[in-house]
Amino acid sequence: MNAGWIDRVAQGVIGFAADHTPPALRARLREEWLADLPDMRGGWARVRHALGCCQAAMQIGEDCVPEGCAVASAALGPQPLLAIPGHREPLFAQPVASDAEACALCEINTTPLIDILLVLLVTLIVSLPLMTHSVRIALPQLGAHATAVPRPVIDLVIDFDGTLEWNGTPVAGLSQLQDDFRAASHQSPQPEIHLRPNRHVRYDTVAQVLAAAQRNGVRNLSFYNMGEFGD
Amino acid sequence: MGTDRPVRMSLQTLRVLEAFLENPRGEFAGSDLQKRSGLASGTLYPILLRLESAGWFLSRWENIDPAQAGRPRRRFYRLTPTGLARATEAFSCLSFGRGVPA
Numbered sequence: 001m002n003a004g005w006i007d008r009v010a011q012g013v014i015g016f017a018a019d020h021t022p023p024a025l026r027a028r029l030r031e032e033w034l035a036d037l038p039d040m041r042g043g044w045a046r047v048r049h050a051l052g053c054c055q056a057a058m059q060i061g062e063d064c065v066p067e068g069c070a071v072a073s074a075a076l077g078p079q080p081l082l083a084i085p086g087h088r089e090p091l092f093a094q095p096v097a098s099d100a101e102a103c104a105l106c107e108i109n110t111t112p113l114i115d116i117l118l119v120l121l122v123t124l125i126v127s128l129p130l131m132t133h134s135v136r137i138a139l140p141q142l143g144a145h146a147t148a149v150p151r152p153v154i155d156l157v158i159d160f161d162g163t164l165e166w167n168g169t170p171v172a173g174l175s176q177l178q179d180d181f182r183a184a185s186h187q188s189p190q191p192e193i194h195l196r197p198n199r200h201v202r203y204d205t206v207a208q209v210l211a212a213a214q215r216n217g218v219r220n221l222s223f224y225n226m227g228e229f230g231d
Numbered sequence: 232m233g234t235d236r237p238v239r240m241s242l243q244t245l246r247v248l249e250a251f252l253e254n255p256r257g258e259f260a261g262s263d264l265q266k267r268s269g270l271a272s273g274t275l276y277p278i279l280l281r282l283e284s285a286g287w288f289l290s291r292w293e294n295i296d297p298a299q300a301g302r303p304r305r306r307f308y309r310l311t312p313t314g315l316a317r318a319t320e321a322f323s324c325l326s327f328g329r330g331v332p333a
Binding site for chain 1: 243261271272274276277293302304
């Protein structure tokens with residue numbers, strides 16, 4: 001990642017955070033936080049530092065008394081919110097039940113959780129434009145249109161007694177069939193011959209038809225009534 | 232500052248104090264304390280301000296000319312005698328087992 005870009009973002013975030021601190025501390029915190037920024041090693045450490053400054057600004061704002069921040073107004077002597085008036089042990093602000101509990105206040109440190117949340121948010125914001133980015137590519141256009149010329153179809157029926165029908169026209173014999181095959185093979189495009197043999201016809205007859213088709217150059221021949229041979 | 236104000240003693244505060252007690256006469260900037268205490272800036276700076284307002288710390292600006300140095304001045308923190316006594320007291324409490332953080 002570009003370090004200069006990250007530094008500018010981090011400085012901007014720190015400036016934003018400092019602007020939301022009490023006025024008496026604003027200039028000091030801005031300078032202090034900006035001065036600590038170069039000591040952070042790595043771009044993400046600087047972003048994390050800047051985001052942490054936002055959290056610090058919120059916390060400092062909560063710590064401040066209504067008439068001014070405790071730090072800024074310490075010389076004036078207002079009672080800070082952190083103090084518990086009348087507590088016998090001034091070191092600890094929380095009311096405690098016994099001396100055994102008096103030394104430390106145990107609390108959940110939510111700072112890392114908030115840091116992670118903010119880093120994830122920034123990551124999401126940065127990566128969203130990358131995910132939606134599209135590359136414009138000039139794809140080659142199809143120059144020629146496909147020609148969809150329907151191939152002619154010839155129905156060749158072989159009846160149960162061996163009689164042949166060429167597109168519904170009876171064929172006199174095998175010699176005429178060979179002539180028909182030869183004529184069909186010379187057409188361009190060559191027609192599809194749909195062979196429809198009866199289930200009771202002799203296989204020898206079908207075999208002769210297939211041999212005649214092969215001899216006369218027929219390349220597109222297929223069986224079309226195979227359903228009745230299924231059982 | 233210099234007022235002896237109550238301080239909310241948390242684990243994070245103890246870690247900041249521990250970083251100071253390693254060198255009680257030392258002066259540390261916020262970035263130094265982040266490395267020494269392991270705390271993030273969002274936790275560290277409010278603690279520093281609280282302890283300063285309580286009179287435990289004194290802070291001063293780094294003695295440089297920002298324009299000449301080409302960078303902002305750093306803010307250095309050091310323990311006051313009161314802060315040293317209070318921090319020592321807090322850790323002695325922990326050492327004697329009168330309040331061990333969970």
